[in-house]
Amino acid sequence: MTTPTARMPRVSIRSGWVASMTVALGILGFVMAAQWNSDPQRQSYTTSAQQTLAAQALALEREREALQAELAAVEAAVVEFQGQSEGSQSALDEVNRDLAAARLAAGLTAVSGPGMVVEIADSRRVVAPGENPANYIVLADDLRDLVVALWASGAEAIAINGERLVATSSIYGVGSSVLVNTAFLSPPFRIEAIGPDGLHDAFLTNDAYLGRVAHRIEAYDLEFATASADDLQLPSFIGSTRLRWAVPAGELP
Numbered sequence: 001m002t003t004p005t006a007r008m009p010r011v012s013i014r015s016g017w018v019a020s021m022t023v024a025l026g027i028l029g030f031v032m033a034a035q036w037n038s039d040p041q042r043q044s045y046t047t048s049a050q051q052t053l054a055a056q057a058l059a060l061e062r063e064r065e066a067l068q069a070e071l072a073a074v075e076a077a078v079v080e081f082q083g084q085s086e087g088s089q090s091a092l093d094e095v096n097r098d099l100a101a102a103r104l105a106a107g108l109t110a111v112s113g114p115g116m117v118v119e120i121a122d123s124r125r126v127v128a129p130g131e132n133p134a135n136y137i138v139l140a141d142d143l144r145d146l147v148v149a150l151w152a153s154g155a156e157a158i159a160i161n162g163e164r165l166v167a168t169s170s171i172y173g174v175g176s177s178v179l180v181n182t183a184f185l186s187p188p189f190r191i192e193a194i195g196p197d198g199l200h201d202a203f204l205t206n207d208a209y210l211g212r213v214a215h216r217i218e219a220y221d222l223e224f225a226t227a228s229a230d231d232l233q234l235p236s237f238i239g240s241t242r243l244r245w246a247v248p249a250g251e252l253p
Contacts, residue, residue: 107166107237111157113194115232116203118146121188121223136220138187140173142213143180146191147171149209153202155193157234161185164237181239188223192232200228 103109120143123136143160150158158165163180172179177186193199203209204226217224 107164110236112233114230115194116200116228118191119225123221125221140171140178144171145213149203149206150193153206155195157194159192159234166237194232
């Protein structure tokens, strides 16, 4: 009767251990199952993230290529514009040079250079009774003759008392004054002319000078003097150069 009583506790201990092992194995199996189930999700997430980054990288690469193409197009446009600008600037410079030359030839630019000076004034002789007082004063015709002689002798620019002569200039007698351009001038008259070497000698031997005006200077003792000059400063013409009747050939109505 004592033997069965002694075995009962052993059966009870083994049963508790088995129960504990069962619980432990169950827990371990659950953990393993959870880990097994989570690996495909992580793998799926990782694959999805990589695909998203790859797509973004591809989009950025395409955007970079598009920007590079746009930049290349802009640079090409800039180069073309610079070429056109250089060509335009060259053409503009040539036009400006032509315009400057035209203004210079037209007398619209102040000039300097060598030449000669002619001074003429009324006679100081007392007018005898019965003589014409106009013979003893400088007339517009005298100034015109002197200017013609200077042009014919090679003068390139002429001014009378600071009034620059141009193609539309006029010299008129108005009472005791002379109208040059639109300025009323009175004697003494100073005519400055810029021209080549030998201008002075050529002027003194020119027929336009040796004719009527030279005779008047001698006959009525008009004050007269000439001299060469190394550096004359002539102003530009101030006034209107507009032509009312003359137009370029072929443009007549």
